[in-house]
Amino acid sequence: MHISLDRLLADLHELATFGATVDGGVERTSFSPADLAARQWLSQRCDDAGLTLRRDGIGNLFARLGDQPGPAVWTGSHLDSVPNGGRFDGALGVLCSLEALRTIAESGTPPPRPLQLVVFADEEGCYHHLLGSTAVVQGFDADILAEMVGRDGRRLTDALRSAGIDPAEATTTTVDPADVHAFVELHIEQGVTLEGAGAQIGVVESIVGLGGGALTFLGRADHAGTTPMHLRRDPMRGAACFLSHLQQVVAEAGDGRSVATCGRLAVAPGADNIVAQRITVFLDFRDPDRKVLEALEQAMVQRARACAAEHDVEVSYERGSLTDPVPLDEGVRATIAEVADEQGRTLRHLPSGAGHDSQLMARIAPAGMIFVPSRDGRSHSPAEHTAADDIEAGANVLLHTLLRLAGT
Ligand code: HGY
Ligand code: MN
Ligand code: MN
Numbered sequence: 001m002h003i004s005l006d007r008l009l010a011d012l013h014e015l016a017t018f019g020a021t022v023d024g025g026v027e028r029t030s031f032s033p034a035d036l037a038a039r040q041w042l043s044q045r046c047d048d049a050g051l052t053l054r055r056d057g058i059g060n061l062f063a064r065l066g067d068q069p070g071p072a073v074w075t076g077s078h079l080d081s082v083p084n085g086g087r088f089d090g091a092l093g094v095l096c097s098l099e100a101l102r103t104i105a106e107s108g109t110p111p112p113r114p115l116q117l118v119v120f121a122d123e124e125g126c127y128h129h130l131l132g133s134t135a136v137v138q139g140f141d142a143d144i145l146a147e148m149v150g151r152d153g154r155r156l157t158d159a160l161r162s163a164g165i166d167p168a169e170a171t172t173t174t175v176d177p178a179d180v181h182a183f184v185e186l187h188i189e190q191g192v193t194l195e196g197a198g199a200q201i202g203v204v205e206s207i208v209g210l211g212g213g214a215l216t217f218l219g220r221a222d223h224a225g226t227t228p229m230h231l232r233r234d235p236m237r238g239a240a241c242f243l244s245h246l247q248q249v250v251a252e253a254g255d256g257r258s259v260a261t262c263g264r265l266a267v268a269p270g271a272d273n274i275v276a277q278r279i280t281v282f283l284d285f286r287d288p289d290r291k292v293l294e295a296l297e298q299a300m301v302q303r304a305r306a307c308a309a310e311h312d313v314e315v316s317y318e319r320g321s322l323t324d325p326v327p328l329d330e331g332v333r334a335t336i337a338e339v340a341d342e343q344g345r346t347l348r349h350l351p352s353g354a355g356h357d358s359q360l361m362a363r364i365a366p367a368g369m370i371f372v373p374s375r376d377g378r379s380h381s382p383a384e385h386t387a388a389d390d391i392e393a394g395a396n397v398l399l400h401t402l403l404r405l406a407g408t
Contacts, residue, residue, distance in 0.1 A: 001107055001403070003395045008099045009388060011045065015079075015095065016087040025382025026091075028081040030122035030131070030150065031059070031159035038079050039163075042094065042119060049102040051117065057169025058135040059121035059160065065101045066114035071181035073405045074116045074365070075100065075398065078123030078132070078357060083151075085124075086384020092372070092391065093186040094119055100399040112407030113181055120357045126150045127159070129212055129321045133357035135173040137364050142171050151264065180365035182332055182405045185358045186398045187369060188386050189350075192377030199348035200393045201340040202371025203333050207352045207359040209293045209325035210286045215242065215304045219313040221269060221277035232275050233312050239265070239279045241307035246300070250285075253299030255292045259353070260285035260300065288325045288351060297322075326359045332368030332405070339400045345393050354379075370398055 018041065019026040019034030028035045039061060043053055051063035064072065077093025097117045104115065120132030127148045128134065145167065148156035157167040189195075194202050217235035243262060250260050266280040283300065287293045301317045308315035333349070340347040352369065361367045372394035375385040 001103060001399065003096075003099045003103050003392070003399055005388065005392045005395075008095060008391065008395060011095045011098070012087070012092065015041065015091050019081065021084060021382060023382040024087070025085055025384065026081050026087050027084055028079060029083060029152070030080045030124065030126040031163050035080050036163055039119065042079060042098070045098060046117065049098065050105055051101060055165070056135070056173045057165060057171065058132055058140075058173050059163055059165060060132045060136060060173065061119040063098075063101070063117040064114060065105055065116070066110045068110065068112065068114045070113060071179050072114040072116040073181050073402055074118055074183040074361070075185065075402055076118035076120065077185050077187055078120045080122055080124050080126070082124050082380045084382065085380055086378075086382055088188045088384050088386050089190065089379055090123055090187070092188055092386065096186045096391070096395040096398050099395055100402055103399055104403065111403055113405075115402060115406055123357055125212065126152070127156045129210060129323055130355060130357055130360055133360035135170070136175050137360045139174040140171065145170050175364070177364035180361070182329070183358065183361040183365050183367040184332060184336070184398065184401055184405065185356060185367075185369045186394050187356060187371060188374045188379060188384065189371040190354045190374050190377070190379035193350050194348055194371060194373040195375065195377065197348045199346045200373065200390050201336075201345045201347040201397055203336050203340070203347055203349045204328055204352050204369035204371055205333065205349050206288060206327045207325060207356055207369075208286045208288050208354070209290050209323060210284070210355040211293055211297055211322045212320035213283045213297065214318050214320065215281040215283065215301070215315055216318075217279050217281070217308060217313050217315050219275070219277060222275040224273040224275055227275060234275050235279045235313045236267075236276055237311040238304070238308045238313040238315060239281050241311060242281065242304045245303050245307070249299050249303050250296065253296045254287060255289060258285070258287040258292060258296050260296065286353065286355075290324055293322065323355060323359060326362040328358065328362060328368050329366035332366050335404050336368055336370055336397065336401050339404065340397045343393070343396060343400070345397060370394055370401070
């Protein structure tokens with residue numbers, strides 16, 4: 001049994017039209033019109049394939065194949081993208097999962113266990129890092145959900161309503177672990193290891209821990225022309241001081257595998273001719289070891305405090321989320337490696353420096369990931385690309401991994 005590459009590539013091409021950007025990427029931020037349209041299209045494709053559809057209260061989509069009793073083998077990824085992202089991140093995993101389930105359905109020989117495709121909401125953290133899979137695994141209280149505001153300033157509750165979801169449903173999303181036999185996610189590597197090793201299949205060993213938080217430097221709004229430099233309490237100076245030291249903080253507080261960046265700033269009131277009152281520095285920091293991650297977070301906050309004092313402004317810190325690093329399941333990894341080997345694919349075992357929904361699913365079920373190569377390691381950019389023969393290799397390894405986990 002093998003997938004239909006033509007059909008899979010046609011789906012990939014069509015999906016990339018939702019939120020298409022001029023330079024060949026996609027912009028499908030969570031619950032945007034493009035994201036909602038893509039989810040609608042995907043639901044229709046699942047319906048066409050005879051899968052049974054369900055949506056939960058945070059917007060996760062589920063498409064089930066087979067009504068055999070007992071826990072299902074889950075597979076899937078996400079459809080939302082980062083701003084100005086690529087057409088493969090998340091989308092490839094969803095479509096390879098759909099193609100695998102469609103191929104199994106068409107074979108007419110259902111495996112002993114049911115299978116379920118899942119499309120997780122807001123994996124890219126517009127509202128919360130790995131929102132949908134966190135909701136499946138641990139859930140959110142109503143007051144936490146009510147406070148969530150996206151990068152675009154929209155409240156999550158309003159975004160859910162725009163998707164036709166009653167926010168009250170968003171507090172009842174957790175799944176009984178007994179319903180999940182195993183979880184497998186196919187994803188682009190978003191790094192250079194596979195390409196460098198000439199390997200087509202990556203068997204992911206572990207997923208990095210990732211933290212998000214916001215440092216807010218507070219000064220005093222003043223006239224940009226008439227206020228003498230020595231009288232200013234300009235928060236931009238504190239933020240600039242912190243950012244200029246960030247690389248050194250990571251080198252000193254990290255363990256050589258740590259990374260941190262600021263990909264987004266917010267300035268208020270935000271006019272060229274006003275000395276800013278407030279600037280928020282949004283942080284993304286990662287390490288495979290939770291203790292190092294927390295030490296790095298502390299070191300960044302300390303450095304920010306020193307910079308604020310040096311520049312006569314104040315600073316506060318608010319942690320957004322801290323998602324644990326996880327080892328992936330030995331058994332699922334062995335199955336992926338066996339299947340790849342039987343299919344004559346070159347493989348490589350490697351850790352993931354990107355966060356994935358699998359790191360939440362690993363908390364409730366044996367979870368594994370299949371990586372396929374990224375050209376030049378590029379991702380979170382329209383330059384994202386994976387070659388068709390690597391897509392075919394990955395999708396067939398996924399298909400037979402799912403069949404084996406489903407008891408065939
Ligand atoms: O940020 C990440 O690692 C993932 O793309 N959400
Ligand atoms: Mn991503
Ligand atoms: Mn992703």
